[in-house]
Amino acid sequence: MPLSLAHVAAAPAQSSQVFILAHGTTALPSPAAGDLPAEARAYVEKALADEQKLIHLNHFSHHHYYVVLTNKPTPERVAEALRRSGHSLHAQLKAEKVAELYIHNLSGRGDAGLLLAEGLALTAYQFEGYKTDEKSRKAPTLTQVALVGDAATAESIKELDGIIKGVTLARDLVNAPLNKLNATQLAERMATAGDEAGYSTDILDLAKIEALRMGGLLAVNLGSPEPPTFSILEYKPDNATNARPYILVGKGVVFDTGGLSLKPTPASMDMMKCDMAGAAAVAGTLYALAKNQVPLHVIGLVPATDNRPGGLAYVPGDVLTMHSGLTVEVLNTDAEGRLILADALSFAKKYDPELVIDLATLTGAAVRALGTEASAVMGTADEQTMAALDAAGHRVHERLVSFPLWDEYADHIKSDIADIKNLGKGEAGHISAGKFLERFTEGYPWIHLDIAGPAFLTAPESYRGKGGTGMGVRLLYEFLTSVLGA
Known part of the structure; x- marks a missing residue:
């Protein structure tokens, strides 16, 4: 209960x-x-x-x-x-x-x-x-x-209850194992939550994903016996104050074996049901916003699949053509999250968004840099927006540490045979991943959150507990609602 x-x-x-x-x-x-x-x-x-x-x-x-x-x-x-x-x-x-x-x-x-x-x-x-x-x-x-x-007040308690339910949804999704939550089931769970809270969900199946030529999502899915999904979650109240939507993009890799670039086990693979924590945070945030009837137009985009080495799995050396038209040389199939996010970030352009924020358990480099105490943040949004997000992080204690996207980091992802490659150098891996994503964000301000550290805990830690923490829900809710008072 x-x-x-x-x-x-x-x-x-x-x-x-x-x-x-x-x-x-x-x-x-x-x-x-x-x-x-x-x-x-x-x-x-x-x-x-x-x-x-x-x-x-x-x-x-x-x-x-x-x-x-x-x-x-x-x-x-x-x-x-x-x-x-x-x-x-x-x-x-x-x-x-x-x-x-x-x-x-x-x-x-x-x-x-x-x-x-x-x-x-x-x-x-x-x-x-x-x-x-x-x-x-x-x-x-x-x-x-x-x-x-x-x-x-009764109103503030009701609002807190809506936020807690959003965090609970995110935690439940992250804690569910692959055989209980594949890509299709994730999409259906998010749609059911939307029916309860008040946001709509459009689930794109394999045929629609192929028609959209989402080469990153399709490639990562090649080794799986189960189809991918691409979910569009939309909360658009009649009294929305923003003319252009805020878009949240969540990485939905429901289990990551690393593909043919197989992860060592048990050290790295046994907790990989959490690799869709970004998707869970998007669903939880939309749930809280809709439940509390916040007057903002917000869209969530969730590309989802598992990453396996079976069947016709993509291999290191493959060259992919992405939704944007850019080509990507695959050097490591375990750098898959950025591939599916890239298609979603490119797709987001159609909405002419006010701001796009993506969340992903993207790199071990972010964990090595920050542990479980903070998330890495980088992006192209203006300083005022970045500062507002950082302040929101301190208020809810989901703290962020800013990293640069200097031009020099583009050299880390140069490819000899494609526009870019999906793996940088041994150093600054979280930054080169962000630099990769930046190539797909032309036309709108964008923020990237690498939540790999705090999204899933292997030991209990205060009120964050053990397992899925729901990282990102309280942060994004606080940030987005603070926009109304700006």
């Missing part, structure tokens, strides 16, 4: 509650003290004096928790500490089998209740999976989090 977020005027008596307090609080304000016995109040105030950040009172029939804001140098870092407090609090709620929690915000920071609830909700995510043993299927105990009074 997914966690329910709600707004209530007051918390019921004998209910489990959490009080968010300002940094430096040493004496409990009256709403937080309630009818606490003198001994309990003294216990909490001593813990506050000792600068404890999460304090627990067990009343046996119910529980009180106190979360204290941290002293951080920026509001964004205070916000992230609150999300992480939500994660820590969730562990205590789980241990005490708390089913309902009521949040009071006494901190003086208006969004503190929402941030704590966000951390709780993201932590509460569980991939339902495919277990059949009832003993191993543990239903979550915490089912409802309610914000009390002026801790948040």
Whole structure:
């Protein structure tokens, strides 16, 4: 059962509650003290004096928790500490089998209740999976989090719920294995989500992809026994404020063996169901925007296939003719993501977009440069747009590090027999991949996000959890909605 977020005027008596307090609080304000016995109040105030950040009172029939804001140098870092407090609090709620929690915000920071609830909700995510043993299927105990009074408005809670559902969709898609989510099933899942949220989906099949001459997508698919898909997700409300659409492009490689340039296993291949995390982020973002009825026209483009070495698989040395008409010499079949993205980026030109952003688990070079803590960003959009995206990343703690696309990097992808090649040098692999994509973005401003590090975690990390993180959904939602207030 997914966690329910709600707004209530007051918390019921004998209910489990959490009080968010300002940094430096040493004496409990009256709403937080309630009818606490003198001994309990003294216990909490001593813990506050000792600068404890999460304090627990067990009343046996119910529980009180106190979360204290941290002293951080920026509001964004205070916000992230609150999300992480939500994660820590969730562990205590789980241990005490708390089913309902009521949040009071006494901190003086208006969004503190929402941030704590966000951390709780993201932590509460569980991939339902495919277990059949009832003993191993543990239903979550915490089912409802309610914000009390002026801790948040009903509208802001509803918006947060829509965002969390978008992240959940993205995580579910990334965590599904290939035999449960091939290219066709991915397209169908995104279409079903669109029906629920309010965006439309047009799924192009093999015949239409061939008619469009998407040589990159078709080549990567050659080794697969299953057909590719190209999905067009469109959210266009009647009150959209932008005359030209924002376009999100997501890499949809539902499993990547590396093709004939086979990945070593298990070190590199066993987690490759996550290679469609860019596609999942696009679907999750469209879901959140549509669910919350954000007045923006946004289009998602998702080229999808698996990459296998079977059948008539493309080989190193092949030359492909792409949707744009450019020719590409293939030097490594494991550099496949840029090939399918290139066709989608070329296709995007038909919409005369305001801005195009692509997301992809594209290179190991980005992971080696940044780990799982940030994504690499580069592009041709103006400095103001890049700065706005970077600021959005800090606000939601999906941070970005900018890399250049200097002209010299074009030398890394020069080919002797084609317009370009799909592999650069051993150095700066994430930049040469971006430089490759740039060749297909003529006519519009563009941003590339290499999310290979933070999109999938092999060990639990705070509220991001383990497995698919939904990276990109909160970032893009925050960025796109900030456009409305610009």
